[in-house]
Amino acid sequence: MAQDNGSHGDSARKVPTPERPGVPRWVKVFGLIALAIAIILAVLMLLGVEHGPGLHSRAGFATGSTPATLALASPAPALPAPVAGTAL
Template sequence: MADSPPPAPPAAPRWVKVFAIIVGVLILLVVIAKLTGLGGDHGPGRHMGTGGAAPVGVAAIQAYAPPEDSYR
């Protein structure tokens, strides 16, 4: 009896290969956008002013003034 080679493991299904390719392309696009700056400036500082302004909640409390005719 001749020794036969062990059977090869089954190949991955087509949907697994397509999903892996799509995920790889998306990761590549994110890396390219991050390295080239095409994605813009992201992060918590993006929505804050450039000055040393108070946080939004504090600024809203400080800016509140009751209506003038409420004292009558």
């Protein structure tokens, strides 16, 4: 039996393939937002704009000792010992 190699000429009908759906709109929107943020950050870095946590602190805490870091650095208060005969 002869092999069918698909050489039936142009008279053979091709089965139409279903079209793939396009990229969803939300993917395009998030992609554009991510691209815009990346471009803005690249421009800011190239211009040498200062950034970091020191820009958001008050003048008294410009050395990096913000109240949050001071609170984390201090030891936690000790919990009182449970009283005998009481259930939690």
